[in-house]
Amino acid sequence: MLRAPAGLPAPDKPPATAQGPPETLSAMTRILVLLAHPQLESSSVARALVEATLAVRTTRKADRADRTSTTRPDPMGPYTAGPNTTELRDLYTLYPDYLIDVAAEQAVLVGVDLLVWLHPIHWYGMPPLMKLWLDEVFAFGWAYGPGGHALRGTDLWLVTSTGGPESSYRGDGYNRYFFDAFLPPYEQTANLAGMRFLPPLVLHGAHRADAAELARHAAVYAERLDTYPHWPELDEIEAGTACDVPADARPAD
Numbered sequence: 682m683l684r685a686p687a688g689l690p691a692p693d694k695p696p697a698t699a700q701g702p703p704e705t706l707s708a709m710t711r712i713l714v715l716l717a718h719p720q721l722e723s724s725s726v727a728r729a730l731v732e733a734t735l736a737v738r739t740t741r742k743a744d745r746a747d748r749t750s751t752t753r754p755d756p757m758g759p760y761t762a763g764p765n766t767t768e769l770r771d772l773y774t775l776y777p778d779y780l781i782d783v784a785a786e787q788a789v790l791v792g793v794d795l796l797v798w799l800h801p802i803h804w805y806g807m808p809p810l811m812k813l814w815l816d817e818v819f820a821f822g823w824a825y826g827p828g829g830h831a832l833r834g835t836d837l838w839l840v841t842s843t844g845g846p847e848s849s850y851r852g853d854g855y856n857r858y859f860f861d862a863f864l865p866p867y868e869q870t871a872n873l874a875g876m877r878f879l880p881p882l883v884l885h886g887a888h889r890a891d892a893a894e895l896a897r898h899a900a901v902y903a904e905r906l907d908t909y910p911h912w913p914e915l916d917e918i919e920a921g922t923a924c925d926v927p928a929d930a931r932p933a934d
């Protein structure tokens with residue numbers, strides 16, 4: 682079940698259940714924010730984004746009546762977005778024992794339009810519980826392989842932060858590679874599951890970000906959640922590369 686991340690107010694809406702989201706939400710664009718931060722209480726970036734997520738969940742814009750068009754507006758003009766609903770799942774609160782309820786996680790994912798992975802970069806990748814979630818939830822025959830179509834067509838958006846400043850992610854910096862060099866495992870995971878990998882939102886140099894920078898970052902994130910799928914660049918982003926994994930790619934049970 683959904684619980685508020687430590688130190689944050691309780692979510693206002695009931696969680697999606699193993700039977701799927703409430704009926705009234707089925708026609709809406711569904712956004713699921715999957716949060717994985719092992720120490721949220723000492724976080725600044727993820728905490729700011731969690732608060733922004735909760736705010737987006739509760740305060741829909743007053744001009745909702747004008748935001749029902751399904752046609753994409755002039756990219757230079759104001760955003761027009763259809764109604765959407767945003768859910769937040771905090772993996773470290775849900776599964777402090779690392780015993781992931783795979784069936785519940787899979788049920789919540791069905792019908793999600795935008796899956797957000799919100800986590801700090803740890804050792805050039807995702808924190809361990811997020812990785813375990815991926816190992817178990819993105820199962821052969823469910824997320825990929827024969828019959829594994831559950832996530833086909835879902836958009837995947839990585840929202841992350843690094844301790845290293847952008848200048849460290851260069852050939853002459855101490856991280857030696859551009860940050861993009863660490864993204865292929867994410868992108869190919871999306872491809873294998875038939876998902877589309879959207880351009881990540883990354884805050885570099887997290888420890889040096891002051892309150893104003895954090896607020897700006899959170900505002901960009903919130904605007905994105907609020908206006909999905911009407912992002913100016915989405916039309917240009919093609920669906921992921923189809924990857925057919927044959928049945929014999931995995932040992933029989």
Ligand SMILES: Cc1cc2nc3c(=O)[nH]c(=O)nc-3n(C[C@H](O)[C@H](O)[C@H](O)COP(=O)(O)O)c2cc1C
Pocket residue numbers: 718723724725726727728801802803804805806841842843844845846887888
């Ligand atoms: C175990 C661990 C591993 C980390 N690995 C990296 C890394 O590979 N690259 C990097 O730039 N920062 C790394 N960091 C720094 C985190 O990315 C940084 O603390 C985080 O983005 C800050 O976000 P927060 O305020 O939400 O905690 C690591 C931090 C921890 C605790």
